Amino acid sequence: MTQSTLLDTKIAFIKGFADKTRLQILLSIQDQEKTVSQIVTELAGNQSNISQHLACLKECGIVTSRQEGKFTYYQLRNELIRDFLVKMDEVFVMVREEVECCPNNGLETAKRGGRGDE
Amino acid sequence: MTQSTLLDTKIAFIKGFADKTRLQILLSIQDQEKTVSQIVTELAGNQSNISQHLACLKECGIVTSRQEGKFTYYQLRNELIRDFLVKMDEVFVMVREEVECCPNNGLETAKRGGRGDE
DNA sequence: AAAACAAATCAGTCACGAGTAATATGTACT
């Protein structure tokens, strides 16, 4: 199936969001475009490292860049990405609440000893 | 500072979706709960492997499970997760379209002069 | 009880991806 390749691409896309440094970058540029050095300073990170992550985010289609003078500005690709980040946050928070609230529901069934229902 | 731990948890959550096997599992149980062996058969996968991925998905709070006799049924935790999967797909498809449509916008700025492949 | 099946866990291998330092490319300014 050509589906397989499409799935791979989709995974690559999702993986773009699934790294701490990359997510920090995305949060950093969520509201306004920034230069690489701005991001590096803000995250107190390694220039090479940030640059590579930005390249990754660009490949994934999550961000775009434009050059102005000797600076390169990175920004979220579009509103969809911004919405998605928000949605991701919402889902995470609510799931987290639910998990914390009822730890026996689902989470603990796997562990030995503590049994839940039935 | 506690933010840091929260961010880690969030990353763990997102990583739940960022693996081919796990995403296939999620697609498989998107509409109805299934047993481990059903999923193993459907994905033509390894029982141990699938089982570990299911444990991972459960830890992330993405799925829940219930036991019935000697079977364990897995399902998406709630509608939020289902919505999120749909949203994820939408965003992916539209971003992909945009990238394919205007390859010069963003993606290729990094490359020198010529086109990449694909 | 033992056998049969479902699922989880353990122990090990292996590849990939994140991080770092050094270097290269590119752009502006004098």
Added chain:
DNA sequence: AGTACATATTACTCGTGACTGATTTGTTTT
């Protein structure tokens, strides 16, 4: 031209996570 700065790229190390086979736990049935 040459210098200074911004960013990209290379080469490398290292930990993590995905996969596999074997074993264990748990459930049902005879």
